[in-house]
Amino acid sequence: MTAGQRLKVAAASILVSAIPLPLLAQATASPNPQACVAIAVDADRLACYDAAMQRAVPDTSAADRAAIDAKVSKQAIEQYERLERDTLPPKERTRRVVSDLFRREGDSVFDETIANAGKGSLLDSRWELARDSKLGVFNFRAYKPVYLLPAFWTSDPNELPSSSNPASAPPQEQPLQATEAKFQISFKTKIVENLFGDNGDLWTTYTQSSRWQVYNADESRPFRETNYEPEVLLVFRNNWSLGGWHGRMSGIGVNHQSNGRADPISRSWNRVMANIGLDRDNWAVMVRPWWRIPDGRNEDENPGIEDYIGRGDITIVHRRREHELALMARHSLRGGDNSRGAVQFDWGFPISRALRGHVQVFDGYGESLIDYNHRATYFGLGISLLEWY
Numbered sequence: 001m002t003a004g005q006r007l008k009v010a011a012a013s014i015l016v017s018a019i020p021l022p023l024l025a026q027a028t029a030s031p032n033p034q035a036c037v038a039i040a041v042d043a044d045r046l047a048c049y050d051a052a053m054q055r056a057v058p059d060t061s062a063a064d065r066a067a068i069d070a071k072v073s074k075q076a077i078e079q080y081e082r083l084e085r086d087t088l089p090p091k092e093r094t095r096r097v098v099s100d101l102f103r104r105e106g107d108s109v110f111d112e113t114i115a116n117a118g119k120g121s122l123l124d125s126r127w128e129l130a131r132d133s134k135l136g137v138f139n140f141r142a143y144k145p146v147y148l149l150p151a152f153w154t155s156d157p158n159e160l161p162s163s164s165n166p167a168s169a170p171p172q173e174q175p176l177q178a179t180e181a182k183f184q185i186s187f188k189t190k191i192v193e194n195l196f197g198d199n200g201d202l203w204t205t206y207t208q209s210s211r212w213q214v215y216n217a218d219e220s221r222p223f224r225e226t227n228y229e230p231e232v233l234l235v236f237r238n239n240w241s242l243g244g245w246h247g248r249m250s251g252i253g254v255n256h257q258s259n260g261r262a263d264p265i266s267r268s269w270n271r272v273m274a275n276i277g278l279d280r281d282n283w284a285v286m287v288r289p290w291w292r293i294p295d296g297r298n299e300d301e302n303p304g305i306e307d308y309i310g311r312g313d314i315t316i317v318h319r320r321r322e323h324e325l326a327l328m329a330r331h332s333l334r335g336g337d338n339s340r341g342a343v344q345f346d347w348g349f350p351i352s353r354a355l356r357g358h359v360q361v362f363d364g365y366g367e368s369l370i371d372y373n374h375r376a377t378y379f380g381l382g383i384s385l386l387e388w389y
Helices: 003-018 021-029 044-051 060-086 090-101 109-115 124-129
Strands: 140-142 148-152 179-192 199-211 224-240 244-256 270-280 283-293 312-320 322-332 341-350 358-367 375-386
Touching: 060 109, 124 244, 124 270, 148 358, 179 375, 224 270, 244 283, 270 312
Parallel strands: none
Antiparallel strands: 140 179, 148 179, 148 375, 179 199, 199 224, 224 244, 244 270, 270 283, 283 312, 312 322, 322 341, 341 358, 358 375
16 A cells, blocks of 8 residues: 555544544434335335434424423523513503413423323324324224224024113014124214413314124024214323323313114113323323213113223223234122122234234123123134234
8 A cells, every 4th residue: 555545544544533423423423315225125115214214203202301301490580580570660560460371281391291201102193182192184094993804793682672661562583693703994084273372282082892793694693783972072181100100181072982783782871081191111001980961761771880891991002013802891880789880801913914813801881782781701813903002
């Protein structure tokens, strides 16, 4: 190597050493997006695009810390302004007070940072809670899991469904098989965004679940039961903590559920339902107490349904890598003979790139409306398109 070549190598080494390490890593680790096109494996191609576009995983903890710091700073400034205001002449003090009354949330960078608490969390990804997570109105989003269970077995088919209403017509026997199919579709859409400043979204939701006696050829393979459940829900972003859990949301809504059948197997009820959501890391909890809207003594198709299906439920969801586990429990919140309820376990797991398996186990009362006062155990196996998160 000549003296000139050695000089060039030394100069190049000095130049590289002068580049900040983060910039050097970025330059060497970020591929050209055009290079990703040639990758055949979908998962690898997506990872290539993420690296090329420098896509970062949302740091929920950082958003929470920033919101706490912003809240402390905002309170300190407000306290200073109050002390300063107390030293002003009465006329100027009154003008400042009136001005503060009409100050909108979001007028300062502190408000914007506080409103982004929880960005990227499980509940934020589902309900667009953070300020910068809003996607606008009339976009279809997932609500409850969407699945198909070709095998849905019960320990005790309800061949003689009956109502607690003594005025109902006598029940009609339904020859059933213990194994049927079950499927559920569910979605939601936001119809109004930011009703109160930069908080308060109005959602409409729809869920439909069907039980199909597809293997019952002797009875012409009927749909045994289909439940329809529309709901209107007003959701607010929260920001509080309890024992490591973060209170992300609260909501209030009106829920209708019916099976669209005629007597003697017609079932329906209406509820005012509260929603309280918490999460931490890969865990989420939704607590839903509800109050039934009375139908009237003579019109009630399922009196006392609250003592079977319950007066509230709690759902706990955990994501573990590509697996998602959910446990729902509900209860009548009564003792003695009226102490009833149910539990349901769901497990979603990967089968292939585009396909997920789904296992469902249910025990208790009210797996469907037609069975609201019938207790049984159910086991289902199939595939899912969408889980909770």
